[in-house]
Amino acid sequence: MPKLDVQGICKSFERDRTQHEILKNLSLSVLPGEFVSIIGPSGSGKSTLLQLIGGLHQPDGGSIRMDGADVTGRKGLISYMPQQPALFPWYTLEQNVLLALDITESNAKPRGSGARPSRAASREERRELAKSWLARAGLGGYEDAYPHVLSGGMQQRASFLRAMLSPQELICLDEPFGALDALTRLQMQQWLLSLWEEHRRSVLLVTHSIEEAIYLSDRIYVLSNAPAQTIAEFEVPFPRPRLESILDSETFMRMKRDIYQLLQSAGGMHV
Template sequence: MGIKLSIENMTKSFDNNKVLEDLSFQVHEGEFVSIVGPSGSGKSTLFHLIGGLYTPDSGEIQMDGKRINGQRGSISYTPQSPSLLPWRTVLDNVLLGGEIIGKKSEIEALQMIERAGLKGYEQAYPNELSGGMKQRVSFIRSLLSPQSLICLDEPFSALDEFTRLEMQNWLLSIWEQDKRSILLVTHNIEEALYLSDRIIVLSDKPAKIKKEFTIPFPRPRLESIVLSEEFLQWKKKIYNEIRSY
């Protein structure tokens, strides 16, 4: 697999408060990578740097071998809340990414909406949707955006447990067909284990990479795996790594 995203020796501070220190990792083509760590360890700051909202103090961010420090528009980003535009319908919301660059495909959007179980809601507005439905629309918007790396910032955190698992299964089913590179930030170890090929554990601030785990569970993932003894052992291993400062 080729390298999609490469972070090399990246450091970032705010007002002499060092948030990230000498951070280096890679995400490969078609790989699903999760980042976990203590609260306040700079996980969201990392996304802002990759997305070009911040510029690193030192180090380099490369996408497909090209330096993108401080450049916006290189990633597709799904935030914690769906952030749908309330005056746009479901269809118009999912077409937004392509519309911005002048390449929108209504046929593909309608197909994706149907695959998401939202057929019949194309002309509905966000205030007519449940939380899970809004998050599906937000995902479709990311998937229809032209960027080849999708960054997910705790997208399931506001959902109840059963809706969250349903959304995780839906995301995996869509991703298995699309196989774009995904970088997920989450506080939920089970979520990271269930979804990921690889998990990166950050230390407390200033955040460094403490450990990387390659997850051995085969794909497609079966929901029953979360109840297995092997899954529990992996959860303990990652939990202990996060808790050991």
């Protein structure tokens, strides 16, 4: 049974008193422990799709199922990293990361009077954990900083960290590395891969980088221009753990060219 099953989703938005069709009968699925990417032209409706999966909008038609249950329009079931970093501006970086860990904790343990001392004791441990995660994301020394003093790339890394530390089994990431320079981007991709290879949660990643999609994924959906439909699906044949050397392989180049041509014929794309 798929972890996530999106069936025949339709969504229109009103602009200038006309309905604009954004998603048209779009279907896709993510299996348990699978890493799936969505690639499509800018403005094709990728962020809208993730917002629908996260229950932030209601679709006009179609259904979203998780583990077989209809969850269309329900919030809180996925770990979601939106395209714009979503950190609480009045919390420090450490507090922002702790929030994800606190959710993990309260989900993992039943609430009750007896739980209090152990929660208090593990609070210190969680602070240490948050600190070490921040250091791994290259944010050591910024624990007490507020989001507004950080660069866009640093905010994006902190926001990514929060999504990765949230407890939900399906993680939806919307262009998580878009604001990062090439080197940091590759480091974050490798970090995401190593975390994912350890824990094997289901991931749905939106990206406009063809290389990123091939390097990270088991499967890739290519979307058309709006109204978005899936126009192709690729299985990525490289074994895990993924080595950086695949980036130079013939198979990688060929797949990259095929996807690029598809996107070109679907209405153009700037890469």
